[in-house]
Amino acid sequence: MEYFKSSLKSVLGSASVENEPSGADTVERLVDRLQSSTLLNDRRDACRALKALSRTYRVEVGAQGMDALRQILEMDRTDCEIIGLALDTLCNITSPKTFDEEVDKHGPNNKVGEQFTEIFIKNADSVGLVLALLEEFEFKVRWPAIKLLMHLSTNRLKDIQEIILVSPMGVSKLMDLLGDSREVIRNDVLLLLIQLTKGNANIQKIVAFENAFDRIFDVIAQEGNVEGGIVVEDCLLLMLNLLRGNISNQNFFKEGSYIQKLTPMFQISSEHDDNPLSTWSPQKVSNVHCMVQVIRALVAPSGPAQAVSNCQRIMRACGLLQALCNILMASGVPADVLTETINTVAEVIRGNSSNQEFLAGVMAPSNPPRPAIVVLLMSMVNEKQSFALRCSVLYCFQCFLYKNEMGQSQLIQTLLPQGNEVPSLTTGQLLCGGLFSSDSLSNWFSAVALSYALIEDNTQKEQLLRVLLATNIGKPPVTLMQQCVMLLQQGSKAQCKLGLLMLLCRWIAHCLAAVKSFLLIDSSIAYLTALLSSQENNDDLQETLLQSMCAMLIGLCVHFNDNSISNYTKEKLCNLIENRIGLERFQDAIGGLARHEVYSRTLKHPQPSAKNPSELLLDHEFCRLSKTLEGVIIKSVLDGSSLHQKNEITIPTLPDSVLITQYKEVIREQSSQIQKLNQLTESLVKEKNELEAQVHDLRSSISHLKDQNLVLRAAQTNLMPEENESINVTTNVTTNVGCTKEAEKYKNVITELEIRLVEYASMVKKYETDFERKLKEKSEELEKLKKDQEDLLELLAEDESKIMRYEEKLIALGEKIETDESSIELDTDDQAECNNSVERIDRLISP
C-alpha cells in the first residue's frame, strides 16, 4: 500500500511541476483520494488538504466534495480527527459569509453558502449525522458540528428547524450541550438555540420542556447576572424567543415560578451613585433591555387576559413591580433604559387595579416628595425630554387609567376647584399646563392624556364640564371646553389641533350634556364646517386627518343630540351637513380615517408607535372609539337627512329613544313569548301527569296479568304428563290476552280430562275386581282338578296293581301278553299334559 501511495504521490508531484494544476484539478484529485483511498491516513491527509483549499476554492470543494465529505461523516465516525476536518470543511463551504481569499467571488451577497446548504440538507440524513456527532465529547468534533449547524440554520432556518424536529431527540441533544463545561461550546449552543427557536413554537416548547429556563437562569447566575457579559444577553434573548407569543411556554414560566427569579436581577444596586455612568456599561444596558422585554412578553396586552392578569399579580407579589419602580426613580439611569422600564411598568399595571393602585402610591425621592405619576407627567410635558421617553410616559399613563375608574375620577378631581389648601402640583394642573403650552407635542400629549380620564365614564365627562380656568384679571373665567375650542380655532399647528379634536370627540361621545355645551360655544360648528368644506391641502396627511376628525365631531354632535338647542337640532345639523359639506364628502371624510396607514398601525397596539414627533398624530384609544362609532354616526346623519327630505313625515326622535322603544317592543314580544311558553309547559305538565297515571294503571294491569300467567303456567305444567299436546300449546302462547283466553279453554279441557280420568280410574277398579274374582274361581277349579287327578292316579295305581296281579296269574297260567305295555305308556302321556295346563293357569294369575 505504501508503495502505491508513494507512486501516487510521485505522479501527482511530477504533474504539478510540469504544468501548474488548476484549483479545480487539485480538488478533484483530493476528492478522489478521499473517496477511494483505503488507508485512513490518506483520507485524513486529503481531508486536511481539502479543508485548506475550502476557503479559496470554495465552489470547487463544495461542488465536488460534498458527497465525499458526507460519506466521511458516515463511515469514519470513529476517528475524531478526520471528522473534525470534514466538519470544518463543510463549515467553510456553507458559511453565509464570503471569504476574502475566495477565488470566484460573486459579489458580497453571493448565495454560495445557501446553495451548498440546500444541497447538503437535500439528503435529510446529513443533518441527522451532524446531530449524532454532537454526542461526541471531543472538542474537535463537537465544536465544528455546532458551527456547521449554525451555518445551516442561518442559511435555511425553516428547513433545518423541520429536520431537527423530526430527528429523534434532536433538540434534546442540543440542550444537553448547554451543560458543557467548555464555555465556547456552551455559548455557541446558546447562539444556535436562539437561531432555532425563532418562530417555531414546537421547538420552543421542547426546549422549555428540557428545563431550558432552569439552565438559562443557571448560566445567567454563573455569568454574573445583570452585570454579566454578552452571554447573559444571549441567555435572555433565548428566553425571550421561548416566551414571546408562546402561550404554553408563558404558562410554564409562570407556573414554574420563574417570574420570581427575575426579581433579583432587577434589584440593581444604586451604591455607585458617585459615578453613575460607570455602573451602566453598554452591555448592562443591553441586558436590562432584554430583561424588560422578557417581562413585556409575559404581560403583553395582546396576550390572553386571564394569563396576563395572573402574571401581573405575581409580578407585584414577588416585588418585581417594586424593583421596576425603583429603577424609574433611581438617578443615573440611561434614558433608553428608563424609557423601556416605563413601558414595562405600563404593561405590568395595565388593567390591573391593585397594580395601578401600587403605582399611584409610589413616591419619588424628590424634595418635596411627589407621587411618581406626577414626576412622570412632568417629563411628558417637558420639551427637553426625549421623544421616546415622553411617548412611554403617555403609554404608562394610558395603562394607569385603563379600566381604572378611581384613577380617572382622581385626575378630574384635581382640576375641580378644591377647598382651601392648594396642593403643590397635581396631575390635572400639569395636563392643563401642557394643553396650553406653546409646544404642540405637549398639547397633543396632554389632550390625549386627559382624554384617557374620560374613557367610558360619563360622570367624569360631566365633571370636566365644570372646570373653569382663570384668565386675565378682570375677565370672567372660561370653561375648559371653551378654552379648547378657542385653541382649536387659534392654533396653527396641526398636531395640537389633532390632539384637541381627539379630546373633544372623546368628551362629547355618549354625553348629551357635553354636546350641549359644545354646541352652545359660539362658532364651534361654524369652524368645523368651514374646515371640513375647505378644499385645500387635500394631499397632506395631517390636513386630511383633521378633516376626518372634524367630520367625526360633527357626526357625534348629530348622533348624541337631544334637540335642546334650537339652532342645532339634529335636523338642522343634518341640513347643514347636506348643504354646506355634502353628504358624500362627509361620509368620505369619516370613512377616510380608517384608510390611513397610520390609523391601522395605531389601532394595532396601544403603545404609541411613532418614531419621531411628526409621526405622532393618532391615539390608540381614539382609533378604537372612531371604529366603534363610525357606523352609527353615518347612519344617524343619513337618517337625519332622509327624515328632512321626507318633510318630517315622522317625528324625529332621539336614537336613544328609538332604541328604547325598539327594546321595549322586543321585551314585550319576549314577555308574550314567555307567557305562551309558560302555558305550554303547564299543559304539557298536565298531560305528562295524565300519561304517568295511565302508565301506572297499565303497569299494574300488566303485573296482574303476569301473576295470572304464572298461575296458569304452573297449572299447565301439572297437566303435562297427562296431555302431551298441551306442552306445545303453552310454549306457543306469548301474549297475555291470548293466554288468558286459551288458558280458559284449556281449563275446560282440563276439567273434561279430569272427569275422563276419574271414569277411567273407576273402570280400572271394576276390571280389577272382576279379574280377582275370576282368578279365585279359576284357582278353586284348579284345586278341584288337582284333587281329581290325584284320585285318578290312585285309581290308576290300584288298577295297575290289579293288572299286575292278573298278569302274574296269567303268566302263571301260561298265557302270553303284548299290548298291555303300550297302554301304560299312553297313561303317562296324559299326566304330562295335565301338568302343562296347570302351568298355563299360573301364568294367567301372576301378572
Added chain:
Amino acid sequence: MSNRDPDNLISTNDETFDYLFKIVLIGDCGTGKTCVVQRFRSGTFIERHGNTIGVDFSMKTVLIDDKKVKLQIWDTAGQERFRTITQSYYRSANGVVVVYDITKRSTFLSLQHWVEEVRRYTSSHVLLILVESLREVEKGEAEALCQYLPEVLQVVETSAKENTNIDSVFFYLASELKRRHENRQINANGDEVVRLGASKKLSSCSSCSYKIF
C-alpha cells in the same frame, strides 16, 4: 406590600414545593388525554376538545404525606404527524401515562407501539401507568397485556366525564415517584461509602430498589 389579598398568599404558597416531577401523557389520537388533564387540573369536563397541537403544558401541586409534589404535566398530541415532535418529550420525563380508549380497540392495540417508543426514548427508571379512558369495561385484557409489558406499573380505568379515578391516577403516580425518589436518595447516600465488614449475606439482599418490577 403589607395588604396582600388572599390570592397572593396562595400564589406565594404555590412557589414552594418539595418535589417536582414531569409527567407525559401519550396515546392515540382522540383517546381523551386532554380531557384527563383538564379534569385533573381544573375539575371540569369539556366534551369536545380540538386536537392538541404539538404539546400542551399544565401544572398542579398535590399534597402527599405533607410534602408538596409539583407535577408538570405535558399533554402531547396523539396525531401521527406530531409523533416525531412528541418523541422529544419522553426523555426527561419522570412518569409516563399511556392513555387508550376502551371503546376503540385500535387504540388498545397500539399500546404495544407506545410502550416500545417509551422504552426506546426514555431513561430507565421512568414510571408507566396505563390509563383506560372513557368507560368501564372489564380490564382483564389490559392486565393480561401487562404481563408482557413489565414496565407498566398499574392499569387504571378512568372516566374524565364521570370523574372516576382521574385524581387517583396522578396521586398514585406522584406518591410512587416521591417514594422512589426518596429511596434513590437513601441509596445514593449508602453507595457513596463502602463499609468493610458491614456486608450482608447474599440472600438478604433484595434486588435493586428502582426495579421492583
